[in-house]
Amino acid sequence: MNNKTIRVAAAQFHVGTDVEENLGTVLRMLDQAAEVRPDLVVLPEFCNHLSWYDSQEHCAEVSVTLDGAFLQAVAEKARALGIHVVVNCTVRRDDGTITGSSLMYSPEGQLIADNTKQIYIGHENDFLESAREPGPVVDTPLGRIGLYACMDGVINEPPRTLALRGAELLCNSLNSFAGDEGSLHVPVRAPENHVFIVAANKVGPLVPEALLVPVSEATGIPQKFLCGAGESQVVAPDGTVLACASTDREEVVYADIQPGLANDKRRGDGTDIFASRRPELYQPIAADPATQSYPQWCGAESVAATVVDPLTHGRDGLRAAVSLVREAVVAGAQLVAVPPLLSAEAIAADLPAALDFSGEIVESLRQCCAGDGVVTTALPMRCDDGQLRYCAVVVGETGVLFCQGQVHPSERFAWSIPAVGFESLELPFGRIAAITSDDSIYPETFRLLALAGVDTAVVPLEPQEAWELRTGLLERSAENRINLLAAAISSPLGQGFATALQRDFTVMTPWKERPFDGLLSQPELYRLVAGTQSLAVTIHPAAAGNKEVSRNTDLVASRPWKLCGAITSQ
Known part of the structure; x- marks a missing residue:
C-alpha cells in the first residue's frame, strides 16, 4: 500500500461573464492556494464563464480551447507553482462541439487528464455535449x-465507475446553488466507495448579476439560491469531512x-465492499432507459407511517416494540418500521x-396489525427454498x-x-421494498429498486459506520426519489429517520405547496x-x-447507462 501523505486543496470563488477577468481570478486563487504548499489544487466547474448563454454562438465564443490562452495560462501556473x-x-473541441470538462495539469504543465461531464442539468443540455466514454483514472x-x-456526483454511477477502476482520490468541480451538495451529495461518495474526495464549489451569483432580480421574479427562486452554495471540502474514505469552506466566501481549504x-x-x-458486489444483478443499470419502463405507479398521495425505536434488543426490545407498534397502529399508521430485535x-x-x-x-408483530397496516423488521429465517438467510x-x-433475503x-x-x-411488494398504498442493513450500503441496490418502480423502501438497520445514517441512506432516497424509513436502535452512530418525497420537485416549474x-x-x-421512541410521518408514494x-435531467433515466460497464462487469 502507498503510505505517502499528500496535501490537497480546494479553492472556491466567484466566476462572472468576463473571460479575461475570470482567468485572472483563477490564477490569483492558484497563487493563494500555493501559500499552503499543496500537492494538488481543485477548482470549481465552469471557471471560464458562467453557465449562462444567450445562444449557441455565445457559448462557443466564451468557451476555451485546449491550446488557447486561457488553459495555457493555467498550465503555466501549474508549472510555475510545481x-x-x-x-x-x-471546452470548444476540434469537431466544433462544446463540452463541460475537467482537466488536470501536472507540475510540469502537461495535460494529463481530460474528463467530460456525463450528465448535464437543465439548460446545460442545450449547449454542451456529454461524454462518449468513461473518464480516465490517471x-x-x-x-x-x-x-x-x-x-455527475448527484447520482452514484460516475464516481462509482471511477472507484471501481482503481481511483483512490476523486476530484469534483461544482457549479451548484444547492445546499444538499455540500451536506449530502459530495461527502457520501467517499464512504460508499472508500475513497478520498476533494470538491470545489463556487460562491456568488450563478447567473449574470444584472439578471438576478428578473430571474428570481420569473422563477420564484429567492436570489440567495441563485448563488453558489460553497462548502468546498475534503472528505476521507470513512465519510469524515476533513476540511470545509463557508457557504458564501472566497477561500481555500x-x-x-x-x-x-x-x-x-x-x-x-x-467485509470487502467491492469484492462482495453482485455485478450479475446490476445489468439493468447499464441498459438503455428507452427500452425500460416502470410498472404502473400505484402509490397513494399520502400514507401515514411510523419509525419506532425500542432502545434495546432481545425480549425486552420485543415487548417495547409491540407496545410502540400498537400505539402507532391505533394512531392510524399504515406502515410501521421496527429495527432489528436481534443483533448480528x-x-x-x-x-x-x-x-x-x-x-x-413475527407472531407478536402480526397481532399488532389491522386491516391493510403492515410492520417491517429484520431477522434470521429459513426461507421457502430451505436456506437460512438474514431477511x-x-x-x-x-x-x-x-421476505427479502x-x-x-x-x-x-x-x-x-x-x-x-x-423483489418488491405491492400494497394498497404503494409498491414497497424491505432491505437488510448490509444490502443498503450498495448504491446499486436502490438503483435496481427505482428501476422496478418501488416508491417506498424500509431498512431495518444495524449500522456499522456513522455515514450510513448520516448520508448513506438519505442519499439512496434522494438520488432515486424513493420514500424511506430507516429503523435503527439508537447508538453512538445515530438514530433512525424517515424521508418524505416532496410533491413539488422539478426546478423552475410551478410549485404549489412549498x-x-x-x-x-x-x-x-x-x-x-435521541432517547425518543416513535416518529410519525406522512410520506408521499405517488411523488416517486x-x-x-430539472428540464431534460431525470435522476434515473438520465443516468449514463452506456458508461456503466465497470458497474456491471466487476
Missing part, C-alpha cells in the same frame, strides 16, 4: 486520480491525506435460538407477507446464503430525537413517479 491543478471549463505520483463534475488508504475496502466486520452478534452466537425467537417476533420482512395481520454477502452474516435478487428551499434532490427529512430534477 503543483497538480484540476480546472473545469467549457496514475500520478500522488496516487490514482479520477475527475467528475457537479451533476486543505487537508493532508494518504491516498493509499483508499485501497482498503473493508468494513468493520471485514447474538444471531451468530446461537443461530437455532435466534430462529426460534424470530418466530416469536427483511413485511408482516401483516395474516403473517409474513414479504440479504443479497450481498457479508462477514457478520456469513451464515446467510445470498438471495438471488431484489417555496424553493435551495435543495436539489434531498427529500424532507425527519429524524428520531416524478424523477425529473
Whole structure:
C-alpha cells in the first residue's frame, strides 16, 4: 500500500461573464492556494464563464480551447507553482462541439487528464455535449486520480465507475446553488466507495448579476439560491469531512491525506465492499432507459407511517416494540418500521435460538396489525427454498407477507446464503421494498429498486459506520426519489429517520405547496430525537413517479447507462 501523505486543496470563488477577468481570478486563487504548499489544487466547474448563454454562438465564443490562452495560462501556473491543478471549463473541441470538462495539469504543465461531464442539468443540455466514454483514472505520483463534475456526483454511477477502476482520490468541480451538495451529495461518495474526495464549489451569483432580480421574479427562486452554495471540502474514505469552506466566501481549504488508504475496502466486520458486489444483478443499470419502463405507479398521495425505536434488543426490545407498534397502529399508521430485535452478534452466537425467537417476533408483530397496516423488521429465517438467510420482512395481520433475503454477502452474516435478487411488494398504498442493513450500503441496490418502480423502501438497520445514517441512506432516497424509513436502535452512530418525497420537485416549474428551499434532490427529512421512541410521518408514494430534477435531467433515466460497464462487469 502507498503510505505517502499528500496535501490537497480546494479553492472556491466567484466566476462572472468576463473571460479575461475570470482567468485572472483563477490564477490569483492558484497563487493563494500555493501559500499552503499543496500537492494538488481543485477548482470549481465552469471557471471560464458562467453557465449562462444567450445562444449557441455565445457559448462557443466564451468557451476555451485546449491550446488557447486561457488553459495555457493555467498550465503555466501549474508549472510555475510545481503543483497538480484540476480546472473545469467549457471546452470548444476540434469537431466544433462544446463540452463541460475537467482537466488536470501536472507540475510540469502537461495535460494529463481530460474528463467530460456525463450528465448535464437543465439548460446545460442545450449547449454542451456529454461524454462518449468513461473518464480516465490517471496514475500520478500522488496516487490514482479520477475527475467528475457537479451533476455527475448527484447520482452514484460516475464516481462509482471511477472507484471501481482503481481511483483512490476523486476530484469534483461544482457549479451548484444547492445546499444538499455540500451536506449530502459530495461527502457520501467517499464512504460508499472508500475513497478520498476533494470538491470545489463556487460562491456568488450563478447567473449574470444584472439578471438576478428578473430571474428570481420569473422563477420564484429567492436570489440567495441563485448563488453558489460553497462548502468546498475534503472528505476521507470513512465519510469524515476533513476540511470545509463557508457557504458564501472566497477561500481555500486543505487537508493532508494518504491516498493509499483508499485501497482498503473493508468494513468493520471485514467485509470487502467491492469484492462482495453482485455485478450479475446490476445489468439493468447499464441498459438503455428507452427500452425500460416502470410498472404502473400505484402509490397513494399520502400514507401515514411510523419509525419506532425500542432502545434495546432481545425480549425486552420485543415487548417495547409491540407496545410502540400498537400505539402507532391505533394512531392510524399504515406502515410501521421496527429495527432489528436481534443483533448480528447474538444471531451468530446461537443461530437455532435466534430462529426460534424470530418466530416469536413475527407472531407478536402480526397481532399488532389491522386491516391493510403492515410492520417491517429484520431477522434470521429459513426461507421457502430451505436456506437460512438474514431477511427483511413485511408482516401483516395474516403473517409474513414479504421476505427479502440479504443479497450481498457479508462477514457478520456469513451464515446467510445470498438471495438471488431484489423483489418488491405491492400494497394498497404503494409498491414497497424491505432491505437488510448490509444490502443498503450498495448504491446499486436502490438503483435496481427505482428501476422496478418501488416508491417506498424500509431498512431495518444495524449500522456499522456513522455515514450510513448520516448520508448513506438519505442519499439512496434522494438520488432515486424513493420514500424511506430507516429503523435503527439508537447508538453512538445515530438514530433512525424517515424521508418524505416532496410533491413539488422539478426546478423552475410551478410549485404549489412549498417555496424553493435551495435543495436539489434531498427529500424532507425527519429524524428520531435521541432517547425518543416513535416518529410519525406522512410520506408521499405517488411523488416517486416524478424523477425529473430539472428540464431534460431525470435522476434515473438520465443516468449514463452506456458508461456503466465497470458497474456491471466487476
